Amino acid sequence: xxxxxxxxxxxxxxxxxxxxxxxxxxxxxxxxxxxxxxxxxxxxxxxxxxxxxxxxxxxxxxxxxxxxxxxxxxxxxxxxxxxxxxxxxxxxxxxxxxxxxxxxxxxxxxxxxxxxxxxxxxxxxxxxxxxxxxxxxxxxxxxxxxxxxxxxxxxxxxxxxxxxxxxxxxxxxxxxxxxxxxxxxxxxxxxxxxxxxxxxxxxxxxxxxxxxxxxxxxxxxxxxxxxxxxxxxxxxxxxxxxxxxxxxxxxxxxxxxxxxxxxxxxxxxxxxxxxxxxxxxxxxxxxxxxxxxxxxxxxxxxxxxxxxxxxxxxxxxxxxxxxxxxxxxxxxxxxxxxxxxxxxxxxxxxxxxxxxxxxxxxxxxxxxxxxxxxxxxxxxxxxxxxxxxxxxxxxxxxxxxxxxxxxxxxxxxxxxxxxxxxxxxxxxxxxxxxxxxxxxxxxxxxxxxxxxxxxxxxxxxxxxxxxxxxxxxxxxxxxxxxxxxxxxxxxxxxxxxxxxxxxxxxxxxxxxxxxxxxxxxxxxxxxxxxxxxxxxxxxxxxxxxxxxxxxxxxxxxxxxxxxxxxxxxxxxxxxxxxxxxx
Amino acid sequence: xxxxxxxxxxxxxxxxxxxxxxxxxxxxxxxxxxxxxxxxxxxxxxxxxxxxxxxxxxxxxxxxxxxxxxxxxxxxxxxxxxxxxxxxxxxxxxxxxxxxxxxxxxxxxxxxxxxxxxxxxxxxxxxxxxxxxxxxxxxxxxxxxxxxxxxxxxxxxxxxxxxxxxxxxxxxxxxxxxxxxxxxxxxxxxxxxxxxxxxxxxxxxxxxxxxx
Numbered sequence: 001x002x003x004x005x006x007x008x009x010x011x012x013x014x015x016x017x018x019x020x021x022x023x024x025x026x027x028x029x030x031x032x033x034x035x036x037x038x039x040x041x042x043x044x045x046x047x048x049x050x051x052x053x054x055x056x057x058x059x060x061x062x063x064x065x066x067x068x069x070x071x072x073x074x075x076x077x078x079x080x081x082x083x084x085x086x087x088x089x090x091x092x093x094x095x096x097x098x099x100x101x102x103x104x105x106x107x108x109x110x111x112x113x114x115x116x117x118x119x120x121x122x123x124x125x126x127x128x129x130x131x132x133x134x135x136x137x138x139x140x141x142x143x144x145x146x147x148x149x150x151x152x153x154x155x156x157x158x159x160x161x162x163x164x165x166x167x168x169x170x171x172x173x174x175x176x177x178x179x180x181x182x183x184x185x186x187x188x189x190x191x192x193x194x195x196x197x198x199x200x201x202x203x204x205x206x207x208x209x210x211x212x213x214x215x216x217x218x219x220x221x222x223x224x225x226x227x228x229x230x231x232x233x234x235x236x237x238x239x240x241x242x243x244x245x246x247x248x249x250x251x252x253x254x255x256x257x258x259x260x261x262x263x264x265x266x267x268x269x270x271x272x273x274x275x276x277x278x279x280x281x282x283x284x285x286x287x288x289x290x291x292x293x294x295x296x297x298x299x300x301x302x303x304x305x306x307x308x309x310x311x312x313x314x315x316x317x318x319x320x321x322x323x324x325x326x327x328x329x330x331x332x333x334x335x336x337x338x339x340x341x342x343x344x345x346x347x348x349x350x351x352x353x354x355x356x357x358x359x360x361x362x363x364x365x366x367x368x369x370x371x372x373x374x375x376x377x378x379x380x381x382x383x384x385x386x387x388x389x390x391x392x393x394x395x396x397x398x399x400x401x402x403x404x405x406x407x408x409x410x411x412x413x414x415x416x417x418x419x420x421x422x423x424x425x426x427x428x429x430x431x432x433x434x435x436x437x438x439x440x441x442x443x444x445x446x447x448x449x450x451x452x453x454x455x456x457x458x459x460x461x462x463x464x465x466x467x468x469x470x471x472x473x474x475x476x477x478x479x480x481x482x483x484x485x486x487x488x489x490x491x492x493x494x495x496x497x498x499x500x501x502x503x504x505x506x507x508x509x510x511x512x513x514x515x516x517x518x519x520x521x522x523x524x525x526x527x528x529x530x531x532x533x534x535x536x537x538x539x540x541x542x543x544x545x546x547x548x549x550x551x552x553x554x555x556x557x558x559x560x561x562x563x564x565x566x567x568x569x570x571x572x573x574x575x576x577x578x579x580x581x582x
Numbered sequence: 583x584x585x586x587x588x589x590x591x592x593x594x595x596x597x598x599x600x601x602x603x604x605x606x607x608x609x610x611x612x613x614x615x616x617x618x619x620x621x622x623x624x625x626x627x628x629x630x631x632x633x634x635x636x637x638x639x640x641x642x643x644x645x646x647x648x649x650x651x652x653x654x655x656x657x658x659x660x661x662x663x664x665x666x667x668x669x670x671x672x673x674x675x676x677x678x679x680x681x682x683x684x685x686x687x688x689x690x691x692x693x694x695x696x697x698x699x700x701x702x703x704x705x706x707x708x709x710x711x712x713x714x715x716x717x718x719x720x721x722x723x724x725x726x727x728x729x730x731x732x733x734x735x736x737x738x739x740x741x742x743x744x745x746x747x748x749x750x751x752x753x754x755x756x757x758x759x760x761x762x763x764x765x766x767x768x769x770x771x772x773x774x775x776x777x778x779x780x781x782x783x784x785x786x787x788x789x790x791x792x793x794x
Contacts, residue, residue: 110612110616111612111616178620178623182616182619182620182623185619186612186615186616186619187612189615190609190610190612190615191612192605193605194599194602194603194604194605195599195602197588197591197593197602198588198589198591199588199589199591199592199593200593213622216619216622216623216626217622217623217626220623220626220627220630221626221630223627224627224630224631224634227734228634228734231723231730231734235723235724235730236723236724237723237724237727237730238652238724238727238730239634239638239727239730254652255638255651255652255653255727256638256727257637257638260634260637260638263637264630264634267630295594299593299594300589300590300592303589304589307589547599548599549597549598549599550593550594550597550598551593551594551597553594554594554597570599571597571598
């Protein structure tokens with residue numbers, strides 16, 4: 001019957017010109033790098049915004065050009081960029097694109113043209129987003145959650161143009177993501193090479209696969225919400241806009257339901273947490289296994305946990321809305337479902353720890369980042385148990401406790417994994433090796449730095465320091481020490497910010513001047529390290545697709561010739577050989 | 583193998599290749615799978631819109647939080663039923679095209695693909711006329727949430743059908759240049775499934791609009 005692209009070189013697109021190879025490219029590896037570079041570039045904008053916020057919070061009044069409306073705009077843009085345009089785009093568009101075909105033994109994605117389109121539409125969404133900084137009134141300051149009615153009412157910064165560029169950009173992004181997501185899902189289903197069964201796939205692919213399915217099912221909620229709010233704002237409908245008084249005058253709208261928006265937003269927003277987390281879970285499993293020279297503990301359980309977390313994450317969204325008012329039975333339901341997610345998540349954490357247990361741990365930079373992820377993720381996960389309970393959440397809502405929690409669990413944790421992953425796969429992607437010393441310095445400053453930033457935030461939150469406030473002012477319940485803590489956090493944040501330039505310097509310098517890398521420097525068993533060329537050439541595998549004989553985690557197998565057996569190594573090779581036996 | 587047994591495989595215990603056939607001997611075409619995955623996306627979009635519709639309308643006793651007092655249902659002009667009939671015929675034409683493709687009856691398949699596309703286009707024209715009809719009768723988008731939902735739902739459904747007509751048009755183009763026959767047959771089948779899906783969505787949406 002029909003053939004897929006993975007089986008045959010002929011239907012592939014062979015670029016002839018430089019532009020065809022690197023600009024309008026249909027090669028998944030080039031698209032991945034385009035996605036990655038764009039995501040990191042826009043992420044840097046969000047990073048600068050966070051430093052500006054910290055300058056204001058740590059040293060209020062010292063920077064008169066940061067006005068209250070600017071502060072709110074920094075908060076809103078920082079949040080949305082980091083969650084959607086950096087993390088989602090980098091983990092799925094970047095790593096998903098690069099890793100899926102290489103790890104499952106395919107030549108490319110199944111729809112290369114759609115894949116290319118996905119990137120260019122993503123770039124358009126980023127440009128529309130950035131245009132928000134230049135429209136009259138500046139970008140939206142409604143918070144990343146964009147709750148109506150305030151998002152499109154008088155008094156909120158950017159309520160005229162900024163909100164339009166934000167909502168438009170999100171709608172465009174979702175179209176781009178849907179094109180990419182259809183590709184990732186279909187490629188995993190249809191283009192696995194011979195012998196690559198579902199349960200022989202590395203966990204990285206599993207994480208990205210399930211996250212892509214979740215993205216396909218969750219982003220439509222944001223799409224619908226964005227379109228409806230655009231209609232409310234531009235054409236005067238009242239989906240979300242209730243009757244209200246603005247600036248002393250009755251609004252023309254009536255009857256709309258702001259709660260409806262919140263439900264739609266969080267029906268997207270909570271799965272989004274796991275859309276970011278699941279690829280990170282997958283990648284960190286592979287990093288830990290490779291650098292501890294042990295097979296991943298409980299592989300099947302890890303796969304099932306990913307699937308179960310993916311499913312459950314669609315049933316917990318209203319735990320973001322405890323303070324919005326709801327039937328107490330709903331609160332009970334959502335608190336229960338939230339706490340149930342802790343079970344598969346805890347299984348994963350224990351399995352990572354048990355993989356490390358008595359492993360041959362090599363504390364190279366990627367492994368350091370992977371282990372650091374365990375710290376920040378356990379930390380952020382435990383504070384999630386607090387916030388998942390209605391009665392504990394209500395007093396902590398909208399305080400810095402929440403900021404500390406979600407930065408630990410879905411900000412810092414995936415970012416640490418992304419750093420680990422970049423260090424891990426850099427030799428394969430560029431063919432060169434980075435500088436170990438710079439990498440170590442980058443790691444330690446970042447890891448200790450983020451603790452100095454986010455740990456004190458939990459205490460501030462318990463004191464009752466509210467989030468999204470431009471300045472605390474004269475507030476009796478906030479002691480002097482809280483202001484001091486805010487200063488310390490800001491200093492730590494600036495140090496962490498500065499340390500990132502070591503990373504960029506290391507990556508860029510090594511790309512041109514780094515020593516040539518071994519094709520498989522870590523001795524990894526999964527397929528992407530077994531390509532005939534490094535970096536992998538167009539079509540990935542030379543004349544013949546690889547055949548897969550085993551799972552991706554054959555490390556330290558007794559009596560094997562090496563301490564790993566590649567997935568495409570035929571079984572005869574692991575028969576006991578004379579030299580190895582004592 | 584069932585999905586359960588695939589997910590229960592103890593892959594670490596069983597290295598080897600002999601159990602596994604060449605993948606393309608049993609896999610459906612990637613495009614087919616892609617279309618089915620997209621159905622998931624579209625179903626979520628329309629389900630959420632329908633849910634939002636019911637919440638905004640304020641189903642008494644269930645999701646009523648003070649909304650819905652301003653809800654004024656729209657009338658149902660005959661054009662609504664004419665359009666529905668056109669879409670039904672369009673779907674039937676595609677079905678006939680698929681059956682013709684199974685019998686290798688190329689001329690009939692071509693006629694039916696043409697008919698399916700033309701009727702689809704006619705449906706879209708009819709929907710625009712329906713919009714125009716409501717506009718002239720004063721049912722503006724901003725006047726009432728029921729109107730706003732009607733325009734939103736028909737617009738998103740119409741865009742999906744426009745995408746289908748684009749794909750159907752490409753299939754006609756492939757027939758004109760006598761591309762690979764298997765591929766044409768596959769595309770005809772995919773268009774047919776897609777049309778049936780959009781017909782089902784439209785019937786449910788129409789039922790929602792009429793019932794409320």
